[in-house]
Amino acid sequence: MFFSAADIFAVLPEMVISGMACLLLLVDLAVPQRKKGLVALLSVISVLAAAFLTFSLTGVDTKAFSGTFVLDDYSAFFKLIFYIVTVFTIFISLRYLKTEEINMGEYYVLMLFSLSGMMVMASGGDLLTIYLGLELTALPIYALVGFLQHDRKSNEAAMKYVILGAFSSAILLYGISLIYGTAGTTDLAAIAEAIRSGKAGGTLFVVGIIMLVAGFGFKIAGFPFHMWAPDAYEGAPTPITAFMSAGPKAAAFAAIMRVFLEALYPAYGSWELAIAAVAVGSMVVGNITAIMQTSLKRMLAYSSIGHAGYALLGVVAGTEEGIAGVMFYMLVYTFMNLGIFAMIIMMRRDGANGDQISHWAGFAKSNKVAALVMLVFLFSLAGIPPTAGFMAKFYVFMALIHKGMIGLAVVAALMSAVAAYFYIRVVMLMYMREPEKEFSLVRSWGIYCVLAVALAAVVVLGIYPDYFVSLANRAAFSL
């Protein structure tokens, strides 16, 4: 026997998600067009079941399937983020799909497939597993981005995303093959061992590392590999924009930290500068380009490029504190980003929508509560205390400062100031301008639930982050 019952137990959450995805494909056939909400409900239930299984598997640190799958609290923490992203996205999709007349069960099935891919990525103990998880995450999203079949922008976005996604996968695979060629293994722990023993190294190995940086850079939309993000974010159905800006990004960070801080940690010196360059470039280009945007979705795309830069700083720090910082950052980013996209979807009703920044002018005059909620999310994205966004940045910056990288921390703080400008511009529009037309918001309990939970999380994590920070600290793998 090459695997045991214990191996099967370790992958139970993944099996539940992918199994339910297959089952729902069949169930969907029997569900009439008007009742696709049932498929959504079953998807939420399967995610909750997987979450329960993941919870019962916490506290163990083991490898399954001859080291290709790692089960530890680090992966459990990221899986928690993925579950939140998926459930939130399903809730904010319910009404949107009806408005756009794309109410199809396959939408939820593809999302579940993507979720299983993210879970595989977070648990990958082998470059091969991580790569396959990446593909499984991305493939369903290509189709979801192009889900608005009759919308040109959606088609264009899907096309660009597919081509650049394939391109980045090729670069990543080339890097993996070079590392395999020099180290003689794709197992993460074995690669670290090969570097320590001096077996792996030299020019080809470093070229492989640089290609990994480029490949992963594409996946998190970091500068200079970010070109696809604004178009894909703008063209995709808004719930999918929310999904792909939070879920796959967190998954890519989970994989990046495993690859760079576990497998390639002994070669820290040879990738530190490359990742620092991507981080600084993303912060500068993302935040400065965001100022010039007129579309809110594009602005959020550039802001997400900037946020990827901040989070990468935790990887550059290369300490356990840095890992915990990135984990906390991803959790907070999930809440504030899904919250703000839920707000945008709320504006989408019979032709009117909140995609353009100018649509928000005078919003606060008629919708005081909704404007206040929007304000909190925007402040959190800008990193203004006492919101969670501030705490997230704070922990990453602290990791940098403890490592002695003051210069990077200063650049990051300066860029936060730039970022504050374009977030607060939206706040100003909402409060200072006169409304141009009546606002009629979508009434959907799904969106209300997401907004309530996201708002509570952003406020609570901002005022009392200790619990989740200590959770991240305990879950972070030791170097």
Next chain:
Amino acid sequence: MEKFFFLMFAITALCSGLAVVTLRNPVHSAVSLMLCLVQVAALFVLLRSPFVAVAQVFIYVGAVMVLFLFVVLILDIKKAAIETFPPVKRRFVGGVIAVLGIELLAFIFASPFGTAPADAAETTTESIGKLLFTKYLFPFEVVSIILLAALVAAVIMAKERQR
């Protein structure tokens, strides 16, 4: 004997490779490329890697080239055959290809792989199959889900929807 076969396959591969770029008719080029790829597959057999040889035939000759031929058949061949690069562009493209070629040669001579041949026993189909179902069982299963997801995604993208 082995040398004879090697020379035969290598020369055919080179000639058909040259034919790919010199023939004017795209269909002839595509067929020559197919011939070239089959020769490379034969070279893999000589290197005692039957699995790589079969994969080469399946993937390149079977899938990629058939796709190529389809595209060539759908496009207007006569028009495409007449069009050539303008001289300036030709020089530029030639230059890029030359640089890439030199780089490739330099890499081959500088790489540490040349001196360390792979263990032939590791590359037989049997051992690869065993590895797939033992050590790499989990990635193997993930691949099956990827294929299913890709299939569903492709159907969704292509299906005509009623509004």
